[in-house]
Amino acid sequence: MNRRVARLRAAQALYQMDLAHTEPESALESVLDDGEVASDFLNELIYGTLKNKEQIDQLITENLTGWKIERMGHVDRAITRMALYEMLYIEDIPVNVTFNEAIELAKAFGGDESGKFINGLLSKSIEKMNQ
Numbered sequence: 001m002n003r004r005v006a007r008l009r010a011a012q013a014l015y016q017m018d019l020a021h022t023e024p025e026s027a028l029e030s031v032l033d034d035g036e037v038a039s040d041f042l043n044e045l046i047y048g049t050l051k052n053k054e055q056i057d058q059l060i061t062e063n064l065t066g067w068k069i070e071r072m073g074h075v076d077r078a079i080t081r082m083a084l085y086e087m088l089y090i091e092d093i094p095v096n097v098t099f100n101e102a103i104e105l106a107k108a109f110g111g112d113e114s115g116k117f118i119n120g121l122l123s124k125s126i127e128k129m130n131q
Helices: 003-020 026-033 039-049 051-064 074-089 095-108 114-129
Strands: none
Touching: 003 026, 003 039, 003 074, 003 095, 003 114, 026 039, 039 051, 039 074, 051 114, 074 095, 074 114, 095 114
């Protein structure tokens, strides 16, 4: 499983956990295709995001203008959380790679404005992280 597929599966699982309060193991199992095995990277994205969710949500909240995190769409919230986890805690992946992958996921699976919304939110978050 390459990293692009792992990000997609992780976003799907995080979305499911956020929307339906599904347990991580069950959500992970439900997003894998028949015969597909979760990669270490996929597991790290899911469990790392969950472990650091409080800090990640704080960063999201600090960078939302005129919004509350609860108002974000579930897809946008899952992608943003996962991307910020990757940017903050996985050192061997360039931030711009994670940034671009998150925007592509948002365009593909979010609402009409998801790509722009996540672009702006991640840009503000990156600026804050680099201060």
